Every structure is written in structure tokens, then in C-alpha cells.
Amino acid sequence: MPKTTLKKLATILGLSTATVSKALKNYPDINADTKKRVIELATSLNYQPNSLAQGLRNKESKIIGLIIPEIVHHFFSNIISGCIKAAEKRGYLVIVLQTNESFEQEKNHLKLLMNKNVDGILLSLSDDTTQHKHIKQVIDRGIPVVLFDKISKLIKSSKVIIDDQKAAFNATQYLIESGCKKIAHIRGDLKPQTTIDRFIGYKKALAKNNIPFDNSLIYKCKSLTFGEGYRLAKKIIQDHKDVDGVFAFTDLVATGVLKRFNELKIQVPEQVSVMGFSDWFLTKITTPTLSSVHQPGFEMGQQAFELLYKDICTLKKGEEIIPQIIEIPTYIVPRNSTRKLAKKAK
Amino acid sequence: MPKTTLKKLATILGLSTATVSKALKNYPDINADTKKRVIELATSLNYQPNSLAQGLRNKESKIIGLIIPEIVHHFFSNIISGCIKAAEKRGYLVIVLQTNESFEQEKNHLKLLMNKNVDGILLSLSDDTTQHKHIKQVIDRGIPVVLFDKISKLIKSSKVIIDDQKAAFNATQYLIESGCKKIAHIRGDLKPQTTIDRFIGYKKALAKNNIPFDNSLIYKCKSLTFGEGYRLAKKIIQDHKDVDGVFAFTDLVATGVLKRFNELKIQVPEQVSVMGFSDWFLTKITTPTLSSVHQPGFEMGQQAFELLYKDICTLKKGEEIIPQIIEIPTYIVPRNSTRKLAKKAK
DNA sequence: ACAGGCTCCGAAAACGATTTCGGTGAAAAA
DNA sequence: TTTTTCACCGAAATCGTTTTCGGAGCCTGT
Numbered sequence: 117m118p119k120t121t122l123k124k125l126a127t128i129l130g131l132s133t134a135t136v137s138k139a140l141k142n143y144p145d146i147n148a149d150t151k152k153r154v155i156e157l158a159t160s161l162n163y164q165p166n167s168l169a170q171g172l173r174n175k176e177s178k179i180i181g182l183i184i185p186e187i188v189h190h191f192f193s194n195i196i197s198g199c200i201k202a203a204e205k206r207g208y209l210v211i212v213l214q215t216n217e218s219f220e221q222e223k224n225h226l227k228l229l230m231n232k233n234v235d236g237i238l239l240s241l242s243d244d245t246t247q248h249k250h251i252k253q254v255i256d257r258g259i260p261v262v263l264f265d266k267i268s269k270l271i272k273s274s275k276v277i278i279d280d281q282k283a284a285f286n287a288t289q290y291l292i293e294s295g296c297k298k299i300a301h302i303r304g305d306l307k308p309q310t311t312i313d314r315f316i317g318y319k320k321a322l323a324k325n326n327i328p329f330d331n332s333l334i335y336k337c338k339s340l341t342f343g344e345g346y347r348l349a350k351k352i353i354q355d356h357k358d359v360d361g362v363f364a365f366t367d368l369v370a371t372g373v374l375k376r377f378n379e380l381k382i383q384v385p386e387q388v389s390v391m392g393f394s395d396w397f398l399t400k401i402t403t404p405t406l407s408s409v410h411q412p413g414f415e416m417g418q419q420a421f422e423l424l425y426k427d428i429c430t431l432k433k434g435e436e437i438i439p440q441i442i443e444i445p446t447y448i449v450p451r452n453s454t455r456k457l458a459k460k461a462k
Numbered sequence: 463m464p465k466t467t468l469k470k471l472a473t474i475l476g477l478s479t480a481t482v483s484k485a486l487k488n489y490p491d492i493n494a495d496t497k498k499r500v501i502e503l504a505t506s507l508n509y510q511p512n513s514l515a516q517g518l519r520n521k522e523s524k525i526i527g528l529i530i531p532e533i534v535h536h537f538f539s540n541i542i543s544g545c546i547k548a549a550e551k552r553g554y555l556v557i558v559l560q561t562n563e564s565f566e567q568e569k570n571h572l573k574l575l576m577n578k579n580v581d582g583i584l585l586s587l588s589d590d591t592t593q594h595k596h597i598k599q600v601i602d603r604g605i606p607v608v609l610f611d612k613i614s615k616l617i618k619s620s621k622v623i624i625d626d627q628k629a630a631f632n633a634t635q636y637l638i639e640s641g642c643k644k645i646a647h648i649r650g651d652l653k654p655q656t657t658i659d660r661f662i663g664y665k666k667a668l669a670k671n672n673i674p675f676d677n678s679l680i681y682k683c684k685s686l687t688f689g690e691g692y693r694l695a696k697k698i699i700q701d702h703k704d705v706d707g708v709f710a711f712t713d714l715v716a717t718g719v720l721k722r723f724n725e726l727k728i729q730v731p732e733q734v735s736v737m738g739f740s741d742w743f744l745t746k747i748t749t750p751t752l753s754s755v756h757q758p759g760f761e762m763g764q765q766a767f768e769l770l771y772k773d774i775c776t777l778k779k780g781e782e783i784i785p786q787i788i789e790i791p792t793y794i795v796p797r798n799s800t801r802k803l804a805k806k807a808k
Numbered sequence: 809a810c811a812g813g814c815t816c817c818g819a820a821a822a823c824g825a826t827t828t829c830g831g832t833g834a835a836a837a838a
Numbered sequence: 839t840t841t842t843t844c845a846c847c848g849a850a851a852t853c854g855t856t857t858t859c860g861g862a863g864c865c866t867g868t
Contacts, residue, residue, distance in 0.1 A: 119603065121854060132818045137856060147816060164577045168517040169854035172823045177514065179525075179557070179578070187543040190534070196542075197533040200560060209578060211525070212558045214546060231510045232525070232555060257465065342747055371747050378749060401688055401717050403724060403749050467824060478848045483826060493846060515824035518853045814865075819858105826852085837842070 120161040129153060171233060176432075179209050180424060181229035181237040185217045185266070190396040191413045192240070195264070198417025199238060206425055208235070219244035226254055234259065236424045241266040243307045260427035260437060264420040266308050274427055275441045276420040280310045283409045283446040284317025285324075287391050288363055290407075290448050292325050294455040296361030296389055300333045300352050302373070303365050304340060314365045314393065332356070337369055345372020353380065360388055367392035367399055367408055374402050374453060389454040404452035412444050419444065466507040475499060517579060522778070526770060527575035527583040529559045529568065531612070536742040537759045538586070541610070544763025545584060552771055554581070565590035572600055580605065582770045587612040589653045606773035606783060610766040612654050620773055621787045622766040626656045629755045629792040630663025631670075633737050634709055636753075636794050638671050640801040642707030642735055646679045646698050648719070649711050650686060660711045660739065678702070683715055691718020699726065706734055713738035713745055713754055720748050720799060736799040750798035758790050765790060 122133040129136065131150070139146045139154035140163075157163075171177040182199055184192045200210050211234065213225040222242045229237055237254060239261055248271050255261055255273060264276040291299050301318045304311045315334075322329055335352060337344040345364060349372065352359055364370035370392030377384050384390055384404055392399060395410040419442050427437045450456070468479040475482065477496070485492045485500035486509075503509075517523040528545055530538045546556050557580065559571040568588045575583055583600060585607055594617050601607055601619060610622040637645050647664045650657045661680075668675055681698060683690040691710060695718065698705055710716035716738030723730050730736055730750055738745060738754035745752040765788050773783045796802070 122856095123854075133855075134818055134820090134857080135816085137854095138817090141856085143857095145816060150816080164573070166518070166579060166854050167577050168514055168523060168579050169823090170856080171514040172512070172518055172825095172853090173855050173857090175823075187546070188536070188539045193534045193539045196558065197560060200533070200558060204559075209557045209559070209574065211555045212542065212546060213550075213555070214543065227510070228555065231513050233512065233514050375747065375749065398744055398747060401721065401744060402747065403721065468826095469824075479825075480827080480848055480850090481846085484847090487826085489827095491846060496846080512824050515853090516826080518855095519824080519826050521853075810868090812866085812868105815863090817860105817862085819860085821858085822856085823854105828851085829849095831848085832846090833844105834846105835842100835844080838840080 119166070120158075120163045121166065122163075125154065125157055125161070125163060129157060175233075176235050177233045178207055179211060179232065179234050180421070181211045181213065181225075181232075181234045183213045183215060183222065183225050183229075183237065183239045185215050185240060185242050187212070187214050190398075191265075191394055191411055194413025195240075195417035195420070198414035198419075199421045200417075202418040202421035202425075206421075208421075208425070215242040217242045217244055219246070223250045226250055230254060230257060230259060236260040236262070236428050238262050238264060238420050238424055240264055241268060241308075243305070258431065260424055260431055262420050262424040262427065264416055266310060268309070272439055274423045274437070274439045276416050276423060276444065277441065278411060278416075278444050278446050280313035281317040281320070283411075284314035284363070284365075284393070285321045286317075286446075286448055287393065287409050288318045288321030289324070290450070290457070291361040291363060291389055291391055291454065292321065292327070294385075294389060294457050297327070298333070298356065298359050299327075299361035299363055300335060300356065300359050301363050301365075302335045302337060302345065302348055302369055304337045311365055318363060333359070337365075340366060340368060342368055342372040342375075345369035345374075346376045347372070349373040349376035350380065353377075353382065361391070362388060363391045363393075365393055367394045367396040367406060370406055370408070370453075371398060371402055374404070374406060378403065384453050385455045391454055395449050399449070399451060402453075407451045407454040408449050410447050410449050412446065415444050465512070466504075466509045467512065468509075471500065471503055471507070471509060475503060522581050523579045524553055525555050525557060525578065525580050526767070527557045527559065527571070527578075527580045529561060529571050529575075529583065529585045531561050531563045531586060531588050533558070533560050536744075537611075537740055537757055540759025541586075541763035541766075544760035545767045546763075548764040548767035548771075552767075554767075554771070561588040563588045563590055565592070569596045572596055576600060576603060576605060582606040582608070582774050584608050584610060584766050584770055586610055587614060587654075589651070604777065606770055606777055608766050608770040608773065610762055612656060614655070618785055620769045620783070620785045622762050622769060622790065623787065624757060624762070624790050624792050626659035627663040627666070629757075630660035630709070630711075630739070631667045632663075632792075632794055633739065633755050634664045634667030635670070636796070636803070637707040637709060637735055637737055637800065638667065638673070640731075640735060640803050643673070644679070644702065644705050645673075645707035645709055646681060646702065646705050647709050647711075648681045648683060648691065648694055648715055650683050657711055664709060679705070683711075686712060686714060688714055688718040688721075691715035691720075692722045693718070695719040695722035696726065699723075699728065707737070708734060709737045709739075711739055713740045713742040713752060716752055716754070716799075717744055717748055720750070720752060724749065730799050731801045735801055738799075741795050745795070745797060748799075753797045753800040754795055756793050756795050758792065762790055 126133045126136045139151045215221040262274045335348045392408040395408040399406040472479045472482045485497045561567040608620045681694045741754040741756040745754045
């Protein structure tokens with residue numbers, strides 16, 4: 117029942133803790149026979165080093181922190197999953213924390229993780245975060261931070277992102293190429309950069325195709341909910357009878373639109389095409405299934421950890437971290453809420 | 463940039479580390495003035511105790527482990543969320559791990575967490591787990607374990623569960639009371655206890671209402687997917703033209719059924735009622751919306767932590783843990799895939 | 809026989825915080 | 839004046855592991 121320690125092994129074998137430790141780590145200055153004896157006893161007593169003591173001595177905990185705005189969220193839970201998987205391969209464990217989009221919580225959690233001596237932190241900014249002192253403090257303390265998804269260009273750190281602008285551009289372009297002429301855009305609050313970029317991407321696609329931008333076609337969600345999509349769908353149709361495309365900045369809202377269109381007997385995609393964003397699980401179960409932009413959460417989580425691991429290693433070697441930015445490619449997943457593209461000539 | 467330690471504070475103030483430590487912990491044998499000086503310097507230098515050192519000394523890490531079969535899953539991500547929230551209130555952090563329903567991974571993760579000196583472990587068994595030696599080992603080492611959702615009656619530990627049998631009974635009863643006479647049941651693999659219990663609940667409800675059990679009305683999913691529901695829906699209708707109710711053991715499958723019924727122009731709920739299980743988010747966005755049994759993940763996560771915390775405390779006091787089992791109540795959420803109940807006379 | 813070179817092991821310091829057990833000095837009591 | 843009491847502080851051990859440095863013992867070569 118009590119844990120086996122180095123000392124216990126040492127006394128049983130009539131050795132010192134130093135020798136036992138070195139034997140287990142295969143130091144060259146230990147006799148082969150002794151090593152064998154030590155290893156045998158260690159395995160038979162199921163010795164496991166106390167990682168608290170190791171951490172104290174080696175100044176590393178082999179634990180990292182992961183801070184996200186929301187856990188119950190398809191995209192972010194994918195991030196968690198990818199991150200944990202990558203971490204495990206390198207022998208790291210992951211402490212998960214949630215900010216609920218609150219700046220205060222973000223600050224607190226950062227502090228908590230620092231006290232726990234984590235070796236690094238993965239962070240997706242909360243919508244409320246406008247200043248970055250708290251993050252700089254962490255970095256200055258020698259704890260590497262990697263930002264992902266919701267980032268800030270003002271923070272000098274490694275980052276993992278998608279190109280929201282390009283992705284939104286492609287989504288809009290797709291709608292246009294499939295025959296849409298009048299496309300409404302449902303956007304969210306302009307606080308997170310992602311929302312801004314998706315809006316810009318939409319506008320750029322219009323410009324590229326010489327479609328004049330019409331501000332009355334832009335609808336703003338008060339909250340990021342199914343209900344908002346449901347509400348706005350009717351408004352869109354009332355305002356513009358000839359709308360033939362809707363690009364929503366997130367799937368959840370697009371799903372609400374779909375539902376309302378069904379109820380209003382508006383044919384999707386024959387009359388109006390609907391395009392979402394994120395490629396959540398629910399895109400596959402709506403009627404009709406929802407076309408969307410795939411946002412690769414799992415890959416982002418993996419890459420974010422790998423980047424952090426690299427930073428941890430360079431810091432351990434005493435070198436300076438050179439921030440690196442990885443952009444994960446996105447792609448459109450066409451389903452039944454948009455019309456088919458004419459096949460391109462090769 | 464370097465962290466402030468007790469020693470640093472001590473040398474600056476011309477005191478010993480012992481005095482500084484005691485001053486910060488408000489020991490009675492320290493002069494009030496000294497305390498003030500210490501605290502002031504500590505806050506101004508932003509002193510944070512090294513939790514590795516604290517853990518080593520006090521034999522507690524203030525970290526717990528949470529092992530679940532799958533992270534990207536509505537129910538389990540709710541569990542994570544609830545658990546983290548409860549843990550935070552008590553000053554604990556949570557390391558999250560995922561087994562992918564694999565016994566081997568469950569064993570490895572348990573070992574990893576033990577080495578990290580977590581103060582306790584929250585565990586939902588993988589479907590592959592049939593023996594429990596590895597869990598007993600953990601408990602014998604003095605690390606409390608609390609099981610939740612997927613448990614085993616053979617393990618002597620605290621548990622947080624729902625009464626799957628009663629919940630399934632109620633769901634079936636609801637279908638019957640709303641007028642269904644011939645109810646099909648879609649069940650999963652009979653490995654996890656939950657699936658078995660839901661099946662039993664279904665049968666008990668039939669018995670209670672003098673409806674003979676008909677094995678040809680039981681359909682088995684090969685996998686826990688939307689596609690399986692889609693596939694089985696057609697089979698059900700082909701086998702039994704007069705089926706008027708379907709009780710699926712999980713929402714995802716029920717959603718597939720709904721989709722197929724829509725395509726086959728089968729009126730839901732007029733011709734066939736459909737009842738799911740778990741009350742996932744997606745129940746609200748299907749057409750029609752899906753009636754389901756609410757499975758309170760968030761609450762379960764919270765309660766599981768609280769139970770673990772209690773066990774940790776009793777163990778610290780040197781007392782023996784008396785395993786406790788908490789049952790979280792479930793309830794039916796009627797939506798549009800089932801007919802309304804006649805109002806009961808009060 | 810003795811310097812030099814091996815091989816193998818252990819003492820000890822270090823990581824940072826905690827806590828017991830004295831100890832010092834001054835004030836109060838005798 | 840001497841003893842007791844008290845308030846206040848510090849030395850040192852402890853948690854378990856790692857690593858440097860030195861040293862004991864033995865063998866080799868001259």
C-alpha cells in the first residue's frame with residue numbers, strides 16, 4: 117500500500133539512493149550486475165518515480181495547460197481531443213480549463229496554471245480579452261504560450277490558426293459559382309477576429325465577382341444560438357424576397373435558418389442555398405444536410421501541442437523561442453443545402 | 463523573470479524562510495508587524511508558492527484525473543465541464559484523459575495519473591473493461607476513485623449514476639400512455655451495463671401494461687451511429703407495418719430513424735412516435751424535434767467531483783472511506799416526435 | 809613497491825515549502 | 839536579584855529524486 121521510493125529500494129538492496137537512481141537511468145558508472153538487481157527489484161515492487169519530486173528537482177512537470185472558451189462545443193472538444201492525443205505521445209498530460217469567454221477567468225486560470233508549474237500553456241482567447249498584459253507575464257516567467265483559433269496579432273508567440281478570410285471567401289465564392297446572385301450574410305459580434313475575417317472574406321468574394329455590396333443583406337446575431345438563425349431567417353426573406361443564398365458565420369445559426377426555411381416552405385437549395393461554417397457534427401443530420409466549411413479542430417489541437425512542445429524544448433536548451441505560425445488548411449464540404457457546382461473543365 | 467521563492471523573500475527581509483512561511487500562513491507566533499512586512503513584499507513581488515514543492519511536502523497535488531471513453535461527445539463533454547467547475551471551487555485542477563473505449567488505454571492512463579500523484583481519479587469504464595484489478599490497485603495505493611456513468615458493481619468505490627432501467631421504463635411508459643401499442647426498441651451492444659438496463663426497463667414497461675414482449679421488435683445496432691438508425695428505420699417498417707413507436711437507446715440513432723422516416727414519408731409522431739435517450743443538443747434541431755430522456759451530464763460531473771473530494775478528505779483524516787452511491791434523477795423531455803399525453807387528473 | 813589508472817559506489821547538496829522544537833531576549837513575577 | 843513567563847524567531851529535518859564530486863578498492867606497469 118505505501119508507495120515504493122528510491123530509499124526503500126536502496127535499503128532493501130543495501131545500496132544508496134544515488135546508486136539506485138543511476139542504475140535505473142542506466143548510468144555508465146554502475147556495474148551491470150547491480151543494474152540488473154536494481155531493475156528487477158524495482159519492477160517487482162512496481163516502482164514508479166514520484167513525479168512531484170522529479171518536477172521539483174528538474175524544474176519540469178510534464179504537464180501543460182489548455183484554456184478554451186467553452187468545453188461543450190464541437191470544435192473545441194475536438195481541439196481538446198487532438199491536443200491530449202499529441203501530448204500523450206510525448207509523455208505530457210493536459211489540464212483543461214474553461215473561460216466561458218470571460219477575461220477575468222482567463223487571467224485567473226493563467227495564474228493557477230503558473231502556480232502548478234506547467235511546462236507550457238495552450239490558449240484560445242476569450243471574446244472579452246482586449247489587453248494582453250497577463251499573457252506577457254506568463255511568457256516572461258519562462259512559460260511558453262501557444263495561441264490557437266482566437267488569437268491576437270499583438271501577442272508575440274507561436275500560433276495555430278485557420279485563414280478565416282480565405283475560408284469565408286471560398287464559401288461565398290462557392291455559393292456564387294453554384295448560381296447564387298443575392299447572398300445574405302449572417303455575422304456575429306465583431307469582437308473576435310474570426311468573425312471580422314469571415315465578414316471580410318464574404319465581401320471580398322462579392323467584389324471579385326463584381327457583385328455590389330449591400331449592407332441591408334448583412335444580419336447580426338445577438339447571440340450565437342439556433343434561435344437567432346431561426347429568427348433571422350424570416351427577416352431575411354421578408355426584407356429580400358429574391359435572396360437566393362445565405363452564408364452564416366457558424367453552423368448553429370445556419371441550422372436555425374434551415375429549420376425556419378423548412379417551415380416557411382422555402383425550398384433549399386432550389387430557391388435559397390445555405391452555407392454554414394465549422395462543419396459541426398450536426399451538419400449531417402439536418403434536413404437537408406448542411407454544406408459547410410470544415411474547421412479542423414483535431415488537427416489544430418495536435419499542431420498546437422507540437423508547436424508548444426518545440427517551444428518548450430528550445431527554452432530548455434537555453435535558446436530563444438522564435439514564434440512560428442501554422443495555418444491549417446480548410447475546405448468546403450458540399451452537402452444538400454447548396455446546389456451542385458457545374459463540373460469544371462480540367 | 464525568475465520566480466520569487468520563500469528564500470528570496472527571506473533574504474530581502476533579513477528573516478528565515480521558516481518565519482516567512484509562517485507569516486504568510488498567519489501563524490500565531492509571528493509578530494503582527496513582521497506579518498505585514500512579509501505580506502507586503504510577497505504581494506509586491508507577486509509571490510506564488512511552488513506547488514511542486516508543496517505537493518512533495520504535503521503529499522497532495524491538488525490535481526485530480528478524469529478518464530472518459532470519448533471527449534467529442536455531448537454527454538461526456540458536459541461531464542468534463544461540470545467536473546472542472548466543481549473542482550475549481552475547491553482549488554483543484556483536472557487532467558483529462560480519453561480511453562477510446564479501450565481497456566489497455568484505461569490501464570495506462572490510470573498508471574500515468576498515479577505517477578503524477580493526483581489526489582483522486584474520476585473514471586467512466588471503457589466498454590472493453592471486464593476485469594478490475596487495475597482499479598483495485600489504484601485504490602489500494604490510497605488514491606480514491608469515483609466511478610460514474612459506466613460503472614461496475616464489482617468495484618467497491620463511490621459512484622455517480624443514473625437509473626437507466628427506471629429511465630427507460632419511464633420513456634417506454636410515456637410512449638404507451640401517449641397511445642403507442644406496438645413499440646420497437648433499438649438497442650446497442652450488450653457490453654455496457656447501461657445498454658442492458660435500458661433494455662430491461664423497456665421490457666418492464668411492456669409487462670406492466672400487459673403488452674407481450676416480441677423479440678422481433680428488438681433491433682440491434684452494430685455501431686453507435688446516425689447511419690445505423692437510418693438503416694434500421696427502414697427495416698423496422700418493412701418488418702412491422704403497424705409499428706407505432708420506436709424507443710432508441712441513444713439520441714444519435716433516434717435521429718437516424720427520424721431522418722429515414724421523413725424520407726419514407728412516415729408521419730412522426732402521427733403514425734410512429736420516436737423517443738431517444740440522453741437529450742443531446744441535436745434533439746432540438748431535428749425535424750421534428752426529438753423527445754428524449756434527459757441525462758444530466760453536467761450535474762453528474764459536479765457530483766462526481768464532490769464525492770471524490772469527500773473521499774479525499776476522509777482519507778486525509780486517516781479514516782476509512784465508506785463508498786457512497788449517488789443517483790441523479792432523469793426526466794423525460796417531450797418534444798414533437800411523440801404525441802402529447804392526455805392531461806392527468808390531479 | 810609504488811605511481812597511475814580503472815571501476816564502481818556513496819555522501820551530500822539541491823529543488824522549495826512546511827513544521828517541529830528549541831532558543832533568545834525582554835518583561836513580569838517572586 | 840533571581841526566576842518565570844511570554845512573544846517572537848530560526849535551525850534543521852523532511853518530502854523523493856537527481857547529479858556532481860570524490861573516494862575506496864583493485865589492477866597494471868615499471
